Amino acid sequence: MQRFALLTFLLLAAPWARADWCELRAGMDRDSAWRCAGVPLLQNEARGGNAMWTYDRCGYIIFERGRVAYWDAPKPEPKKPALAKTTPPAPAPARPAAPAPASRIAAEQHTPVAAPAKS
Numbered sequence: 001m002q003r004f005a006l007l008t009f010l011l012l013a014a015p016w017a018r019a020d021w022c023e024l025r026a027g028m029d030r031d032s033a034w035r036c037a038g039v040p041l042l043q044n045e046a047r048g049g050n051a052m053w054t055y056d057r058c059g060y061i062i063f064e065r066g067r068v069a070y071w072d073a074p075k076p077e078p079k080k081p082a083l084a085k086t087t088p089p090a091p092a093p094a095r096p097a098a099p100a101p102a103s104r105i106a107a108e109q110h111t112p113v114a115a116p117a118k119s
Helices: 002-017 030-037 102-108
Strands: 042-045 051-054 060-064 067-072
Antiparallel strands (some): 060 067
């Protein structure tokens, strides 16, 4: 059963997967153009067999009387710039401690603080 489902999917998806615009020729019928270019995003139909199929990236096919008259293949995908290797930011420097009051510094140094002289 799984093989049948896979085979069915591949057969149905083949026209979407194979978009060979190089094989497209003036005078082709719609079925042949569909096999070459794949499924269009938008189909504009008019009287007399005239139509325009629009594809991704500015591709299009114009039909006159049911046959390919003009086309332009989609533009190639723009190359994505290579991602630069980034290093994590350096840690922020530690904040210096607030200066201690003079009385505490004197106590830590075990030196007596002189009392102010009386006049």
